[in-house]
Amino acid sequence: xxxxxxxxxxxxxxxxxxxxxxCTYTATGYPSLFWYVQYPGEGLQLLLKATKADDKGSxxxxxxxYRKETTSFHLEKGSVQVSDSAVYFxxxxxxxxxxxxxxxxxxxxxKP
Amino acid sequence: xxxxxxxxKFQVLKTGQSMTLQCAQDMNHEYMSWYRQxxxxxxxxxxxxVGAGITDQGEVPNGYNVSRSTTEDFPLxxxxxAPSQTSVxxxxxxxxxxxxxxxxxxxxSWLTVV
Numbered sequence: 001x002x003x004x005x006x007x008x009x010x011x012x013x014x015x016x017x018x019x020x021x022x023c024t025y026t027a028t029g030y031p032s033l034f035w036y037v038q039y040p041g042e043g044l045q046l047l048l049k050a051t052k053a054d055d056k057g058s059x060x061x062x063x064x065x066y067r068k069e070t071t072s073f074h075l076e077k078g079s080v081q082v083s084d085s086a087v088y089f090x091x092x093x094x095x096x097x098x099x100x101x102x103x104x105x106x107x108x109x110x111k112p
Numbered sequence: 113x114x115x116x117x118x119x120x121k122f123q124v125l126k127t128g129q130s131m132t133l134q135c136a137q138d139m140n141h142e143y144m145s146w147y148r149q150x151x152x153x154x155x156x157x158x159x160x161x162v163g164a165g166i167t168d169q170g171e172v173p174n175g176y177n178v179s180r181s182t183t184e185d186f187p188l189x190x191x192x193x194a195p196s197q198t199s200v201x202x203x204x205x206x207x208x209x210x211x212x213x214x215x216x217x218x219x220x221s222w223l224t225v226v
Contacts, residue, residue: 032213043116043202043217044155089154093206093213100145100206100215104154 002027006090006103013080013110021075021106023064023090031092033057033066033073038087038105047075047088085110114138118203118218125193125225133188133221135203141216143206144186148172148199149220155202161186193225 007022025033032051036044048057053068062077073090090103119134137144145160147170157170161180175197177189186205190197200222206215 034214036217041220043219045217046214049214091215093215099157099160100204102147102155104152 002031002092002094002099002101004090004092004101004103006088006106008104009087009107011106011108013108015082015110015112016079017110019075019077019080019084019108021088021090021108023073023075023103025071025073025090025092025101027071027092027094029094031094033064034091034093034100035062035064035073035075036089036091036102038089040086044089080108080110082110082112084108116203116205116216116218118201118221120221121219122222123224125190125223127193127195127225129193131190131193133190133201133203133223135186135188135218136184137186137203137205137216138184139205139207139216140183141205141207142183144180145170145204145215146176146178146186146188147202147204149202150199158188158201190223195225197223198225199223 003026034049035047037047038044048059050057050066056065064075087105087107089105093100116137142163146158147155156172159178161167167178203218204215
């Protein structure tokens with residue numbers, strides 16, 4: 001079945017460091033791919049998405065490219081801030097059935 | 113724009129008690145779902161609904177019941193609470209069949225069973 005695997009955390013970085021959070025997926029058909037962010041005590045919010053191969057989603061300095069050949073959707077940011085500290089979830093949606101599958105989440109801690 | 117609204121935000125139950133988590137959305141979405149979030153396990157789908165009158169089981173349905181009498185509401189019932197049901201619960205909604213459809217989450221309900 002469909003699934004998402006993302007790197008385990010926590011990831012601890014200093015402010016202005018480069019961020020990569022790896023995400024790979026298994027899916028039949030052509031899923032849409034997403035990154036969601038969860039701040040402490042809150043629900044999940046959409047960060048960015050990509051709907052087809054080679055699409056790049058971007059928002060708030062974060063980017064991820066839909067790579068069909070490697071079944072990956074890695075999240076990157078060139079310079080993280082303390083305010084980026086949160087848990088990040090990679091997800092895919094099966095368009096046929098409109099189901100969403102989430103990774104286990106990666107906690108990011110950014111130190112000043 | 114309220115989006116997805118869940119109540120209560122916090123609840124403590126005794127083992128064996130029953131309760132209902134309420135969820136409402138005002139986006140006219142056909143698809144609604146309930147997830148639970150546990151440390152290191154991400155989000156696991158409990159039940160989902162593709163429209164009024166239609167519900168189905170997700171990955172971890174045991175101990176939970178749902179109904180969908182209207183498009184807007186999708187309550188989750190705990191029939192006889194157990195400590196293993198201590199978790200954070202999220203309701204979500206989306207519009208199926210839309211390319212790149214996005215799922216919207218409520219703010220979560222923190223449930224402790226003692």
